[in-house]
Amino acid sequence: MKQQAPPVPLSGPYLDEREEELVLEVLRSGRLSLGPMVDRFEEAFAAYLGVPYAAAVSSGTAGLHLLCISAGIGPGDEVITSPYSFAASANCFIYEGGVPVFADIDPRTLNLDPEAVRAAVTPRTKAIVAVDIYGYPCELDALRAIADEHGLALIEDACEALGALYKGEPLGVHGPPAVFAFYPNKQMTTGEGGIVTTHSEDEWRRHRSLRNQGRGDAGGWLEHVRLGFNYRLSDVASALGLGQVEKLGEILPLRAEVARRYDELLAGIDGVELPLADDADHIRSWFVYVVALPDNATRERVIATFEREGIGFNRYLPSIHLQPYMRERYGFREGMCPVSEDLSSRTLALPFFTGLERDAQERVAEVLATAL
Secondary structure (H helix, E strand, O other): OOOOOOOEOOOOOOOOHHHHHHHHHHHHHOOOOOOHHHHHHHHHHHHHHOOOEEEEEOOHHHHHHHHHHHOOOOOOOEEEEOOOOOOHHHHHHHOOOOEEEEOOEOOOOOOEOHHHHHHHOOOOEEEEEEEOHHHOOOOHHHHHHHHHHHOOEEEEEOOOOOOOEEOOEEOOOOOOOEEEEOOOOOOOOOOOOEEEEEOOHHHHHHHHHHHEOOEOOOOOOOOEOOOOOEOOOOHHHHHHHHHHHHOHHHHHHHHHHHHHHHHHHHOOOOOOEOOOOOOOOEEOOOOOEEEEOOOHHHHHHHHHHHHHHOEOOEOOOOOHHHOHHHHHHHOOOOOOOHHHHHHHOOEEEEOOOOOOOHHHHHHHHHHHHHHO
């Protein structure tokens, strides 16, 4: 009887003794929240990225929400964003009463098409939430020009793109405030968590207050200077983050090598469209490895084979405007964003993480080729 090959998970974190050491330091200190480890993590992250200010929060979604508050988004304000993203890219401003307007995407970059964004601007538009999908930098200069022309706020959802470069500089340093996320499938992890980067000290202080129930820099524990949220990141999570920041110089090249091996293994398989390659202006940071297949039927056939063989996968990404709650609340329907809808029906995330070994990738490629 043929022995079943070991399963290949979709993702996994990259942790070692350094994270254990830092977490143990926090546990022994007794300062599990609002302690010095949060500041250490923020300072290390800001230094790595080359930005003056970073405020750690409980999730990438929380960080995006804080930026929407800072942008003054309120009931009835329209906000343009990508339909091909995680739902938080739209939820973050809906929390404040903003109305989602979805502009279609470029079929190769999978990011917002600036011309579609320009066409979507109305007198009610308040902001643009730009997404660096799958770690590939969006057309930041073109989107910033549109925002400047119409007096709009520009928020960068870089939750999947830590370490990516746009025109030679890391995402987060170009001016617009940005958010990075640290769920365990991201480039680095704090378990749950995120961070907001800004070039404004006033905005940074406001974010730190908003994340901590609206408390100010001065005053007592029960004094609240504004409406705030419990969006704090614990010292335990920050300890994980500090250990991860220290090894980003190791993690990011390893992930790039995993992607390079996939490029090599999948290049000869008919019907598999590989992720867009980098160019001089866009250097991807590898969050996931997503391929496009010929059609939905092909994708579902591949998925059925992966399930039998114990290979991880995900249908990355459904179009946000076709999620059930979006249809019910706003009446969105098929045909609004045809490029996004087409890609949503046939893109597939393969197993991808920092420590993924070549033999596991070879098995994924073999099973994929067989299914096709």
